[in-house]
Amino acid sequence: MTMPSASAPLKIGTRGSPLALAQAFETRERLRAAFDLPEDAFEIVIIKTSGDDRTLIDADVPLKVVGNKGLFTKEIEEALLRGDIHIAVHSMKDMPTVQPEGLVLDCYLPREDPRDAFICPHAETIHDLPQGAVVGTSSLRRRAQLLHRRPDLQVVEFRGNLQTRLKKLSDGVAYATFLACAGLNRMKIPGVPQHAVAVEDMLPAIAQGAIGIERRIGDTMTESLLVPLHDRDTGLRIDAERAFLARLDGSCETPIAGLAELDGDRLRLRGEILKTDGSTAHAGEISGAVGDGPALGRQLAEQLLSLAGPDFFDHM
Numbered sequence: 001m002t003m004p005s006a007s008a009p010l011k012i013g014t015r016g017s018p019l020a021l022a023q024a025f026e027t028r029e030r031l032r033a034a035f036d037l038p039e040d041a042f043e044i045v046i047i048k049t050s051g052d053d054r055t056l057i058d059a060d061v062p063l064k065v066v067g068n069k070g071l072f073t074k075e076i077e078e079a080l081l082r083g084d085i086h087i088a089v090h091s092m093k094d095m096p097t098v099q100p101e102g103l104v105l106d107c108y109l110p111r112e113d114p115r116d117a118f119i120c121p122h123a124e125t126i127h128d129l130p131q132g133a134v135v136g137t138s139s140l141r142r143r144a145q146l147l148h149r150r151p152d153l154q155v156v157e158f159r160g161n162l163q164t165r166l167k168k169l170s171d172g173v174a175y176a177t178f179l180a181c182a183g184l185n186r187m188k189i190p191g192v193p194q195h196a197v198a199v200e201d202m203l204p205a206i207a208q209g210a211i212g213i214e215r216r217i218g219d220t221m222t223e224s225l226l227v228p229l230h231d232r233d234t235g236l237r238i239d240a241e242r243a244f245l246a247r248l249d250g251s252c253e254t255p256i257a258g259l260a261e262l263d264g265d266r267l268r269l270r271g272e273i274l275k276t277d278g279s280t281a282h283a284g285e286i287s288g289a290v291g292d293g294p295a296l297g298r299q300l301a302e303q304l305l306s307l308a309g310p311d312f313f314d315h316m
Contacts, residue, residue: 001224004041010225013076013085016046017161022186023211024089026109027229034228045085049075051094070096077103080214086222088214092207092238093180097246099214107213107226108234112182114209114259116142116202117194119169120176124195126150126202129176136165136174140276144255145202147278162187182209203257203272203283206245207238233262236290240269243297248273248305258300260293267293271300273308282307 004010010031014024021044028042051072070077072094080088081102092108099105123129126149136158137143143155156174158165162183169177181196213229215222237260244258255274260267267290272283284307286300305312 001221003035004037004225006038006040009041009043010087010222011043011045011085013045013047013079013088015049015052015072015076017052019162019183019187020089020091021046023091026186027087027089027211027213030109030229031225035225045079047076047079047085049073077214080216083216086215086219087226090212090214092210092212092242093205095207095212097242102217103214104217105212105214106235107215107230108238109211109213109229110231111234111237112185112209113196114204115181115199116197116204116208117179117181117184117192118176118197119166119179119192119194121193123176125197126153126176129153133175134173136168136177139178139205141205141255141257141274142178142202144274144276144278144281145257145272148274148281149201149278151278162189166192180204180208199259199270203259203270206241206256206258210234210238212238236260236267236293237262240267240293240297243294244269244271244301245297247298247301258297260297262290265290267296269293269296269300271304273304273312275312280308280312282312 012024012028014020024044031042032039049072073090076088077100079085081100118126126146131152132154134154134156135146136156138157138159146153146155158168158174158177162179165177165179184192184194213226215226240260241258245256248256255276258269258271260269266287268285268287270285272281274281282304284300284303286296288296
C-alpha cells in the first residue's frame, strides 16, 4: 500500500466552520497515529457548501426555505467524485440517508456525547424557563420537542455555527438555545453555561455526535487507510439509527429523533416523530441483537408510522 507523503498528500475535504475543521483535524491525527505519518502527508481542503452561505445565515432563513437534502454535503461530495479530495469528513447528523452513486460511507470515528446541551445563563432545564421565554434554534426537531413540552415558549430562528449562536445568545436575541454536546466537547470552549439534556427529556438527532468519513468506491488505497479508524460500536449504532430515519424518509423538514445504545450483544433503539408545531408526538423503542440494527430501525419506524397514521407527514 502506498502511503501518503508530503509530495502526494491525502486530501481531506471539509466545511470551513471551526467545528468542521476540528473534526477534520481529529481525522488527520488519527490517521497520523495509525500509520506514523508526518502532518504534511495530509492536506485539509476547505469546501464551501450551500449551508455556509453567509447571507442565509445572517438572515436567519429557515433551512426548509433554502432546501435541505445535502445542504451541508453536496459540494463536498461533488469534489470527492471529481477526485479533488480523497476523503470527506462529515457530521453524520447532516448526512442524507443515501449517498451519491460512486461514494460509500462506512468509516465512523468513536462517537462523542450524542445529547443536546441546553445553553442558558439563567436556567438549568427547559422546565425552569419563565413563561413565554424566547428560545432560539434552527432545528425543527428541537423546536417541535420544545413546544411539545412547553407550548407557552416563543421559539425563534437561530442559525449559524457554534460561535455565531453563542454570540446571538450573549446579545440577547434569545433567553436560551441548544447546541450539541459533541460540538461543545470537541471545541473545548470555556465558560459556556451548558447543561446536558437527558435523552428521556429530549431524544437527539439521528447520528448526532458521530463523525463519518466518506470515500470513492474502488479507491482501495484510501479504503485500507480508513480500516484502523473505524469504530465498530459507533457503526452499529449509526446503522440502526439511519435505517430508522431512511424508512421515515426524514429530512431537515421532518422532526425525527432517535438514539441507539449498546449493552453487550444487545442494541436498544429509541425513536420519536413529531408535528412541526409540537402538537403531537409519537415515541417508541425496540431491542434486539446488535447485528440486527438496520432491521430494528425499520421495524421501529413501522411501529411509529402505524401509531401516527397515514396522514401524519402529509400535514406537517
